[in-house]
Amino acid sequence: MRLVRWFRELPRAGQVGVLIIAMVLLLGLIVPAISPYGVEGTESGSNEAPSLAHPFGTDQLGRDIITRSFAATHLDVFVAVVGVLVPLLIGTVLGALAATTDIRVIRGGIALLIDGINAFPFLILALGVIAVVGTGITGMIVAIALTSWARYAKLARTRAATLRELDFVSALKLLGYSRVRIVIRHILPNCFRETAAYGVSDFTLVILTVAALSFLGAGVRPPTPEWGSMMADGRMFLMSAPWLLVGPGIVLTITAFGVSLIGEALKDRVRA
Amino acid sequence: MPDATPVTTNPRVTSSVPAASPFLIAESLRIGLMRDGAELRIVDAADFTLDAGASLGIVGESGSGKTMLCRSFIGTLPRYGVRVLGGRLTIGGRDVTGATEDDWRAIRGKVIGYVPQSSLAGLNPVLTVETQLLEALQIGQAMDKASGRAEARRLLDLVRIPRVDSVLHERSHQLSGGMKQRVMIAAALALRPPLLVLDEPTTALDVTVQYEILMLLRQLREDLRMGMILISHDLAVVEFLCQRVMTMYAGATVELGQADAIRARPRHPYTHALLYSRLGMAERGQDLIAIPGEMPVVGAWPAGCRFGPRCAHAVDACRSGPQPLPRFVDTHLTACIRAEEVT
Amino acid sequence: MIYRVAARSPLLRILGRSLFVAVAVMLVAFSLMRLAPGDPVVVLLGDNATDESIALMRTQLGLNGSYPEQLATYLGGLARGDMGKSVVFGVSVSRLIGQALPVTLQLMLVSITMTVLFAIPISVYVALHPRGRVASLFLIGSSFFVSMPAFFIGLLALLIAAVWLKIAPVAGMVGNLPQAISYLWLPSLVISLSLVPILARVLAASIASTIREEFVEVAIVRGVRGRTFAWRYLLRPSIAPTLSLLSYIVGTLFASAVVVELVFNLPGTGTLLVNAVAGRDYPLVQGIVLISGVFVVLVSTIADIITYKIDPRVAL
Numbered sequence: 007m008r009l010v011r012w013f014r015e016l017p018r019a020g021q022v023g024v025l026i027i028a029m030v031l032l033l034g035l036i037v038p039a040i041s042p043y044g045v046e047g048t049e050s051g052s053n054e055a056p057s058l059a060h061p062f063g064t065d066q067l068g069r070d071i072i073t074r075s076f077a078a079t080h081l082d083v084f085v086a087v088v089g090v091l092v093p094l095l096i097g098t099v100l101g102a103l104a105a106t107t108d109i110r111v112i113r114g115g116i117a118l119l120i121d122g123i124n125a126f127p128f129l130i131l132a133l134g135v136i137a138v139v140g141t142g143i144t145g146m147i148v149a150i151a152l153t154s155w156a157r158y159a160k161l162a163r164t165r166a167a168t169l170r171e172l173d174f175v176s177a178l179k180l181l182g183y184s185r186v187r188i189v190i191r192h193i194l195p196n197c198f199r200e201t202a203a204y205g206v207s208d209f210t211l212v213i214l215t216v217a218a219l220s221f222l223g224a225g226v227r228p229p230t231p232e233w234g235s236m237m238a239d240g241r242m243f244l245m246s247a248p249w250l251l252v253g254p255g256i257v258l259t260i261t262a263f264g265v266s267l268i269g270e271a272l273k274d275r276v277r278a
Numbered sequence: 279m280p281d282a283t284p285v286t287t288n289p290r291v292t293s294s295v296p297a298a299s300p301f302l303i304a305e306s307l308r309i310g311l312m313r314d315g316a317e318l319r320i321v322d323a324a325d326f327t328l329d330a331g332a333s334l335g336i337v338g339e340s341g342s343g344k345t346m347l348c349r350s351f352i353g354t355l356p357r358y359g360v361r362v363l364g365g366r367l368t369i370g371g372r373d374v375t376g377a378t379e380d381d382w383r384a385i386r387g388k389v390i391g392y393v394p395q396s397s398l399a400g401l402n403p404v405l406t407v408e409t410q411l412l413e414a415l416q417i418g419q420a421m422d423k424a425s426g427r428a429e430a431r432r433l434l435d436l437v438r439i440p441r442v443d444s445v446l447h448e449r450s451h452q453l454s455g456g457m458k459q460r461v462m463i464a465a466a467l468a469l470r471p472p473l474l475v476l477d478e479p480t481t482a483l484d485v486t487v488q489y490e491i492l493m494l495l496r497q498l499r500e501d502l503r504m505g506m507i508l509i510s511h512d513l514a515v516v517e518f519l520c521q522r523v524m525t526m527y528a529g530a531t532v533e534l535g536q537a538d539a540i541r542a543r544p545r546h547p548y549t550h551a552l553l554y555s556r557l558g559m560a561e562r563g564q565d566l567i568a569i570p571g572e573m574p575v576v577g578a579w580p581a582g583c584r585f586g587p588r589c590a591h592a593v594d595a596c597r598s599g600p601q602p603l604p605r606f607v608d609t610h611l612t613a614c615i616r617a618e619e620v621t
Numbered sequence: 622m623i624y625r626v627a628a629r630s631p632l633l634r635i636l637g638r639s640l641f642v643a644v645a646v647m648l649v650a651f652s653l654m655r656l657a658p659g660d661p662v663v664v665l666l667g668d669n670a671t672d673e674s675i676a677l678m679r680t681q682l683g684l685n686g687s688y689p690e691q692l693a694t695y696l697g698g699l700a701r702g703d704m705g706k707s708v709v710f711g712v713s714v715s716r717l718i719g720q721a722l723p724v725t726l727q728l729m730l731v732s733i734t735m736t737v738l739f740a741i742p743i744s745v746y747v748a749l750h751p752r753g754r755v756a757s758l759f760l761i762g763s764s765f766f767v768s769m770p771a772f773f774i775g776l777l778a779l780l781i782a783a784v785w786l787k788i789a790p791v792a793g794m795v796g797n798l799p800q801a802i803s804y805l806w807l808p809s810l811v812i813s814l815s816l817v818p819i820l821a822r823v824l825a826a827s828i829a830s831t832i833r834e835e836f837v838e839v840a841i842v843r844g845v846r847g848r849t850f851a852w853r854y855l856l857r858p859s860i861a862p863t864l865s866l867l868s869y870i871v872g873t874l875f876a877s878a879v880v881v882e883l884v885f886n887l888p889g890t891g892t893l894l895v896n897a898v899a900g901r902d903y904p905l906v907q908g909i910v911l912i913s914g915v916f917v918v919l920v921s922t923i924a925d926i927i928t929y930k931i932d933p934r935v936a937l
Binding site for chain 1: 641642644645646648649650653654656657658661761764765767768769770771772773776777779780784868871872873875876879880883884894895897898899901902903906907909910913914917918921
């Protein structure tokens with residue numbers, strides 16, 4: 007019931023976004039399940055153009071592209087969710103800590119890291135981390151977490167610093183509440199509300215980054231179905247079989263579009 | 279205070295305005311917007327004239343419609359999403375009731391100068407004073423840089439700005455409030471318009487600065503023989519600067535006449551209250567009057583006299599029918615049906 | 622003390638702040654190689670490496686001694702312009718970057734020029750007609766293009782313009798600007814397609830709030846119009862809030878350049894970085910990452926100074 011009301015109160019564009027994502031997730035479950043070919047099945051001819059039997063065509067190994075494009079939803083959405091949640095948690099806690107601690111080393115150290123990490127182009131630093139920690143799903147998540155937390159930390163630090171100056175916090179102090187308790191019970195939840203709203207709009211960036219990393223060969227390795235690596239295959243056959251690229255590209259774009267519509271809607275609401 | 283540089287009147291002004299007819303004529307002017315097929319009026323039936331070189335002060339609280347009436351003189355109503363709904367407005371012999379942007383271009387700067395509220399950013403923060411003065415001088419006339427600069431200096435001298443050289447190269451954030459307003463006046467005077475429209479020109483300024491600016495404006499009005507329309511919530515400011523006064527309440531004109539006549543004997547309870555809610559008047563042995571209640575918002579005007587619900591003298595006759603039209607009572611116009619009895 | 626002097630002059634404050642970030646950037650780049658699980662040297666050389674080759678590689682990577690000693694070696698090297706030697710290519714990292722960077726810089730220059738040229742008219746129009754059909758089309762279109770990965774746009778553009786229409790070369794780049802424009806216009810267009818929405822949105826919002834300012838009304842009444850009005854009263858006062866976005870835009874630009882260079886086979890830092898990551902060429906990866914960070918810091922410093930110069934309202 008609360009979900010229905012939440013949906014009703016969203017702006018029109020946000021509702022469209024929710025519907026798009028619901029549809030993509032549903033198709034991600036249904037299409038691979040009812041597909042007669044399976045995700046790894048190579049029975050069909052290679053690089054077949056789209057047809058009734060294969061709506062998105064087949065790839066160089068004769069695998070059905072629509073099945074793989076929608077099967078990829080699981081992995082990509084999972085990596086994106088983790089890639090948003092982990093840095094969100096770390097960043098918010100560290101940001102709140104930097105704003106509330108009196109220990110100058112911690113405060114300055116976190117400030118140095120926040121500024122240092124945020125200065126880099128996200129994708130490039132993530133590539134750098136992957137070069138060191140290794141490719142694959144874990145490497146990708148570690149890279150995204152290590153490079154993204156600083157964005158949340160910056161938001162949380164600003165929010166916590168404002169809250170610390172607020173009257174109700176000093177009132178709590180007068181009542182004898184300990185600093186740790188004030189931070190955990192009153193400041194952190196406030197910071198999380200702010201970073202969470204940002205996290206939703208950050209989702210689009212993370213989805214696109216995951217795909218870009220895999221496209222560049224630094225993320226998920228074949229044969230696991232993933233949009234970016236499928237499109238990297240498509241690049242080889244760009245002239246002879248462009249559908250290798252277009253199928254996963256469309257599913258990826260629609261997903262990112264849906265998420266960004268939701269993100270915009272939620273951001274507007276936080277601002278209001 | 280030193281005398282302003284003597285200025286000869288602009289020949290363009292005298293030639294463009296026929297001596298007999300008033301410079302500005304408002305006839306049953308209605309301003310507002312259409313909502314659900316009906317007129318939502320902000321200014322209702324404004325009727326007045328202004329002779330060339332004459333001055334009129336429009337007084338009212340916020341929500342009285344004075345600001346939108348002022349915008350109709352400078353042609354920026356569309357910025358506020360409103361327009362002239364009916365009636366007629368003539369400026370300098372030109373009907374501007376339904377004037378388009380192109381029509382207004384012929385009038386702006388040359389016929390009407392505009393000085394904005396002192397509390398708002400009237401100067402472009404990223405341009406120097408000189409750039410903005412040159413810009414004002416070059417509207418509709420070619421002027422080379424050297425003579426433009428000389429003119430700009432002359433304008434700043436005219437509004438009595440000291441250390442002209444440095445001020446010319448300063449930007450808005452480097453100037454004090456009074457300085458900014460002097461620059462705004464200088465820019466408005468650039469093309470010697472026969473009419474100056476001022477919207478709360480001294481509101482946010484310190485009292486001493488406010489007085490200096492008012493003195494300057496009065497001097498300029500006399501020296502340049504310039505017409506002036508002043509919008510203010512402060513009756514004292516209006517009286518100081520203008521020969522005639524018009525009081526507005528909830529979009530309607532409630533009193534209109536010579537400033538000294540109205541000061542001597544206001545014939546509308548609202549003007550009366552405005553006059554005696556001032557401390558200076560109360561010290562002369564009168565009671566300080568506070569007006570109970572608040573002005574009704576646009577679209578929620580009461581039947582009868584719109585001031586009725588807040589008026590101490592209201593009787594049944596005041597509470598029905600349309601808003602009373604201004605009529606002559608002895609010296610000037612008032613919209614109060616009980617003027618003779620209660621004032 | 623220094624802090625107090627700096628606080629008095631906005632320019633010094635900008636420079637001091639940039640210096641802090643630059644130091645932070647160097648520390649992050651330094652720490653990058655120390656993130657490796659286990660010994661990076663063993664990872665590089667494999668289990669059969671001899672002790673001598675391990676010791677040699679350790680020196681080459683600057684991994685001798687304690688962390689502070691390593692940091693001192695690293696910073697000392699940077700001061701001399703030495704970023705180590707590429708493991709794969711066997712030449713100095715600065716030389717490799719020196720060859721690749723001009724390509725990337727030219728690509729970025731053309732891209733940012735295109736982006737600004739597209740974004741200004743769009744944002745002015747949208748700000749002036751906020752409820753028009755164009756504005757809503759722009760809003761939906763911009764969400765869509767931002768959601769489209771640069772490599773997807775790039776490959777589609779390659780397919781359409783180079784393969785089907787044959788109006789652009791399929792790949793590579795010969796010479797430098799201005800001749801190289803025939804190679805750079807398509808990749809730059811691809812990059813600007815995802816940047817224009819970001820820039821135009823912020824610029825349109827900024828212009829929309831400028832329009833409501835009193836000085837705009839004053840200028841209208843004064844009779845200012847046409848290009849003078851658009852530039853002096855709509856754009857210039859609206860640029861300052863947009864410039865603070867510049868470091869974000871340059872970062873995005875640099876990141877888009879990586880994938881777009883790969884798609885269009887341009888021999889820039891992006892292609893170099895992707896190859897370095899694939900070959901686990903730690904010093905080269907570290908060098909390119911560092912350059913990208915330093916570049917962004919440099920650009921945002923310049924942006925801050927320009928902001929301060931053209932619009933001193935902005936309290937820094």
